[in-house]
Amino acid sequence: MTPQDRRPVGKTDLQIPVLGLGTCPLGGVYAAIGEAEARATYQAAWDTGLRLYDTAPWYGLGQAEHRTGRALHDRPRGDYALTTKVGRVLRAPRDRAGFVPPTWQAPLAFEPHHIFTYDAVMRSYEDSLQRLGINQVDALYIHDLDSGYFRTPEALDEKLRELDQGGGYRALDELKRTGEVKAIGAGINERGMIRRFLEAADLDVFLVASRYTLLEHAIYSDEIRAAGKRGASVVVGGAFNSGILATGIIEGAKYEYSAAPAEIVERVRRLAAVAAAHGVALAAAALQFPLAAPEVCSVIFGAVTPAEVQQNIAHFSTAISADFWSDLRGEGLVDPEVPLP
Template sequence: MDPFARRKLGSSDVMLPIFGLGGAPLGELFTRVSEADSRATLEAAWADGVRYFDTAPWYGRGQSEHRMGRFLYQQPRNEFLISTKVGRVFTAPARPEEFETGFWSGGLHFDHRFDYSYDGIMRAYEDSLQRLGLNRVDILIIHDLDFWHHETEPLVSAYLAQLATGGYRALVELKEAGAIGAIGAGINELGMIPRFFELMDLDFFLVALRYTLGEQDTLDVELPLCVERDAGIIIGGVFSSGIYATGPVPGAKYNYADASPEEMERAGKIEAVCKRHGVPLAAAALQFPLHHPAVTSVIPGAVNPDQVAANIALMRHAIPNDLWAELKAEGLIRSDAPTP
């Protein structure tokens, strides 16, 4: 595959490269990343042809946006596309000396609150522009409005209502004013895409983890609904947090946690099929989602220049059709998954 071929993002006018750089690792997800390594990674991505960059305020509590912005504001603005996310507002902690980074191995020391209201979305958007050092972004994504983060039905319903009656209007106004080119929502779990569509029209969804070599349950409802509604899909977490990049090695991660024995066994079987066809497991993982007609881009992260170069090479690795056929015959991917 040509990693820099472009596809239309759902019902928007945005044309995205099918390969972009995800910004969560630069916010120090799982691993500390030095400023020098962050800069070198971004420089390598640009030199190698990457022109789509995805970030979020949540990634390192502002750190990923700062790092990407410091690099990108020096590049010609008409040569790249950037997406970031809204739904959280960040403030200084009441007790800085007691601050804990929690999910992030490093990052910045800011508290946050969820806010999907009109004012909350506008505040988050303006704050992101300041952190990025850019006066516009191309794509805005509603972030983490799901049970993973809010846990209970009453809270999820309340935030959806807040978005539908306020925050969505802010996003539409920004798009109509030409400040952004597309509106999407980030999805971590099944069942949320239909709920968003019940309340609003969106150009696309950023689907993290849920359409990968490791799982394809979104083929039942979510992806057919996106095709029906002309909504694009960007795939985040294409390696399922690591195991489909590293293979089933000790300590391999699957969906943000240590892989279970069953998940390790499945990944091992998929890797064995890939080896029989002379294909790296990570190449199959990167290219598999892009065969679905709704999928526009994949956005793997990187923490050093070598990872960027490796991912681009994996995107270009030729994969024989027989590999997909064998994975289906062995029951390792769904038979209805679109493949060549």
């Protein structure tokens, strides 16, 4: 398998590469990324054969979309797949002098507003095209609609009603039906949400962030398979669980954007021991693991330097023996129902 190999997205005509670049880190999620460094990373991604790019208005408050567009605008449009997200509208702050952007390091100075109505989805889509400087994206995901951002059941239900009664789903369906986009879906950060979306709408694809990985895969039996039975595909983001499966057990190892708790560190230690016994890089196993599932059409990884891109391409291309995967199963580190390469 090569990074350029493509798999179909749900029941649509869209096919996307099995490996792609996620641009959240290039928006400054951990540290400020300079323009020259970002440009070099995109160049390395293209030079090493990556042809799938995923971005979002939220990443750097527009910064990642601007950077992705600048990197791709002069590439042949048919040579790559491009995905972004809806659900946040960026607006200029009223108090420009006193505005402090949330979360990101050196983002653009815009306020994010989480809205899922018909008008908001349409505006989000059009704004993304303008920031990208590219007049079509291949797929749109509903972004970050879960309890991590809406802390009470009532708040989450209100936003789900915006999608349903407020017309967000209607906007997405219209964009797909008219050929503006080829596929529609939702980004998933937590278990339970795939089923909620499946009950409400006919979506083509779910971008599962950091929940279907070599470290955590309980979501497979009760949600990913359900998506597949409905004809939807899965793109896996966060294959390294925000870092720890790439770095291993080091000081300050990240798990879900924070310091890794003791039970996670212990599980990674056990995974690393099996990998070491077989001479396998844990990061290579983490990148290759999700694609064994028939429901998974692609894996995207984040990077902020050319070296990280090149290393991940090497990991993806590394041959891993069947004995390694069998030993993971034997050690109880992979659920019996989860497919292995």
